[in-house]
Amino acid sequence: MTSSFDLLIIGGGINGTAIARDAAGRGLSVVLCERDDLASHTSSASTKLIHGGLRYLEYFEFGLVRKALQEREVLLRSAPHVIWPLRFILPYDKGLRPAWLLRLGLFIYDHLGGRKILPATTTVNLQSGPFKGQLRSRLTKGFEYSDCWVEDARLVTLNAVDAHERGARIRTQTTVKTIKAMHDGYEAEVYENEKSSTIHAKAVVNAAGPWVEDILQKMKPGKSTAELRLVKGSHIVTKKLFDGDHCYIFQNSDDRIIFAIPYESDYTLIGTTDNPYEPSDRVVEISEEEKIYLCESASEYFRKPVTPLEIVWTYSGVRPLFDDKNSDASAVTRDYVLKIDEFSENAPFLSIYGGKITTSRKLAEHVLEKLSSYLKTKSEPWTRDAILPGGDIKDADFDEFYEGLKIKYSAIDFTILKHLGRAYGTRAEKLLENCCGNLGQRFGPVLTEAEANYLVEYEWAKAADDVLWRRTKSGLHMTPSEQFDFKKWFEKTHRPNSPTTLDEI
Known part of the structure; x- marks a missing residue:
């Protein structure tokens, strides 16, 4: 069985899904294939910031910083x-970057992207107030910026x-096994649930992230892989180290x-x-050296030292x-x-190197611009002023929206209600209406049976971890026993024909 589309997108991270959204909104027929779950790799392992990248100013990446600041x-x-605003505290530390240089950089940061909503930089006393x-x-002394x-x-x-709602087909747990050029585009053999099918597309976007060169190898074995530079980034999560809504950005002696x-x-x-990453390393996980580095770097600034014993998750x-041949991974x-x-005459095979969550919407626009001479779209760029599902909150005021939810659904635990409001915005009401206000079994502090069912029905959750660690972060708040109970329930409820597999618990 062969299905035909204008565009095949390989990769279900932020770049792939942003392109699928933009392309479907312009009237193209789109299919997206993701080998694992949506955001199962790089796109769920970020520092979770929409930012210009203050440190990139030191590398004279003014174009990148400006583009990112405009997108914020x-x-x-x-x-x-x-997405919501944060205020960052950048302490001045004698012996590192001078205060005048920090203030100059923040002045540029404030004005480079045409800031309208977010407040400007101020100077703060770090020995008073919330600090x-x-x-x-x-x-x-420090500087506070947005x-x-x-x-x-x-x-x-x-x-x-x-x-999906604009017509794209989203296929998770679907592996592209082979892909070849045809006289009128490309033909890909894909596997989903151990079943093979064929996709024909006029154009292909290779948004496979760390596997972008692997996809190219399927298309043209032996093609050079010198343009890809893999860098591993690791994070630690500790119990709360300080009170307040502010964040800190710390300079290290290694710059x-x-x-x-x-x-x-x-x-x-x-x-x-x-840190440089080699595919031969296989497992992508934090090293003991990285744990120590992050703890020691934070301890240089926090009054109470941070130790590896305080880490609860990584x-x-x-x-x-894109490999620009810089010897420093940072x-x-x-x-x-x-x-x-x-690879096929007048049929584009577009591969993406690099990118940031912040610039994903703009990247998608650029991809459609690149493809415009090959694929005739029915509309012009449209995503700049568009709202994402659940984002149609009046005046973008989440606090006022949440107060309305509390009044309308006063019988529901407000902790759960705020979680649902944050995760789904105005679509939290759809979730609540679907279950008639009966959230069913509760797993841990906020995860409920009704939410898990919603994620399976509307958001492609196919495994317990899709719910616990990607669609939500409920796993972080649950005991091992609570996680076990949820995984057991999920396997029984949503995979009735599959054996219960709880080996990873």
Whole structure:
């Protein structure tokens, strides 16, 4: 059986889903194939920021920073339930970058992208107010500036949901086994649930992230892989290290920076590292050296030292960067590069190197622009002013929206209600209406049977971990016993013909 589409997208991370959304919205027939789950690799392993990348100014990446800063407020308006403003504290530490240089950099950061919503930089006293007692006594002065938080895996899913509702077909757990050029496009053999099918497409977008060159090898064995640079970034999560909604950005003596960010109410997220990664390493996980590095770097600033014993969770991801031949992994460009091959006459095979969550919408626009001479679309660029599913919150005011939810659904635990509001925005009401207000069994503090059923029906959740660690972060708040109970329930409820497999618990 062969299905025909205008566009085949390989990869269900932020780039792939953003392109699927944009393309479907322009009237193209689109199919997206993801080998695993949506956002199951790099796109759920970020520092979870929508930001310009302050440190990239030192590498004179002004174009990248400007592009990212312009996108901050575009994305903030489109999804105020999963993206919201943060204030970052950058301490001045004598012996590192001078205060005047920090202030100059932040002045440029404030003005480079046409900021309209987010507040400007201010100077703060680190020994008073909400910062008092948090940092070492030598740190008395700092600068406070704006960026945004994002629930990264949820942003990926929202793009996929919007793409689907505009006509795209989203196929997870679907592996592209072979792909070959035809006289009128490309033909891919794909496997889903051990069943083979064929996809014919006029064009292909290779958004496979760290596996972008592997997909190219399927198309043209022996093609050079010299353009890909893999860099591993790892994060640690500890119990909450400080009170307040503010975040910290710390300079290291090795010229790198790390962030310390309030996370999931009860925790602090610290990251990231930048280490070369070789495919032969196979497992993508934090090393003991990285744990020590992040703990020691944070301890240089926090009054109370951070030790590996305080780590409650870690995650790591591999960034598929374009190799600009820089010897320092931290300095390799984070901008994206789009490469087109014509393996079939007048049929594009576009591969994506690099990119950031912040610039994913803009990247999708550029991809459609590159493909415009091959595929005739029915409309012009449209995503800049569009709202993502659940983001149609009045005046993008989440707090006011949540107060309305509390009034309307006063019988529901407000902790659960806020979780649903943050995860689904206005579509939380759809979830609540589907279950008639009966959320069913509760797993841990906020995860319920009704939410898990919704994720299976509307958001391609096919395994318990899809729910626990990507669609939500409920796994972080649950005991091993609670996770076991949920996995057992999930296997029984949503995979009735499959044996229960709980070996990983």
